[in-house]
């Protein structure tokens with residue numbers, strides 16, 4: 374099993390984690406703080422962020438700033454970037470915020486669908502675009518974009534989540550190539566099913582109840598593997614041995630038509 378970041382490995386670095394109020398983002402923040410990084414936490418729920426920040430300061434003695442923002446709101450990005458600039462350089466960017474959302478052919482209004490795509494793709498793109506050049510100029514940086522195994526396979530009845538994650542993977546691969554000789558590591562982390570708040574309600578909770586336990590990983594394992602892959606500068610990394618084993622089959626041009634997940638009968 375991969376080791377986590379050594380204590381002090383990121384001492385003196387500042388790390389920005391989006392979606393840090395829960396789930397994988399909260400765990401990224403914890404493991405980065407344990408490695409000595411000062412933190413900037415972003416998500417919508419200010420109270421949850423502040424509680425997380427207080428716990429991290431007390432446990433690890435790092436500085437933590439909270440910047441509440443709704444990343445599905447295009448107008449929220451420029452003030453967020455301005456607030457980041459005022460705080461100083463960001464050395465580590467973890468683009469993690471995300472959610473289940475409306476489907477392409479579903480009943481959700483167009484405006485809701487566009488906001489979802491802002492969160493899942495454009496906010497990730499804009500943070501990379503703003504923060505990668507200063508990292509490259511400094512000769513050191515780390516960018517981890519949380520994608521998903523769902524971005525590696527077609528699924529009927531999806532239409533937004535999987536394609537958005539496929540975009541995040543492609544974006545990360547391109548950035549990885551652009552920056553690999555400039556001291557900036559870029560990794561798309563593709564988790565499979567992970568125990569977080571993601572499947573806490575509604576249809577996703579019902580789906581979780583039906584799925585076998587061996588498909589599920591704990592957030593601390595996914596994050597530890599992701600940060601290790603980032604340090605090794607892997608362009609795309611699937612967390613979980615099961616998913617790494619399945620992936621070549623999922624990617625096979627011969628097998629893909631049979632492996633793609635069909636729509637449930639309505």
Ligand SMILES: NC(=O)c1ccc[n+]([C@@H]2O[C@H](COP(=O)([O-])OP(=O)(O)OC[C@H]3O[C@@H](n4cnc5c(N)ncnc54)[C@H](OP(=O)(O)O)[C@@H]3O)[C@@H](O)[C@H]2O)c1
Pocket residue numbers: 391392393394395396397398415416417418419421442443444445446469470471472492519520521522563564565566567568569570571572
């Ligand atoms: N859990 C899984 O099985 C799984 C598998 C593959 C990939 N992933 C990916 O992993 C990432 C983290 O998900 P998770 O499982 O940790 O889910 P989670 O426990 O529900 O956490 C999601 C985080 O994203 C934040 N967020 C959601 N919408 C936001 C918005 N509009 N603006 C700003 N922040 C927002 C939430 O904070 P607020 O509510 O406070 O805004 C929360 O901190 C996502 O990108 C997800 O797609 C998860």
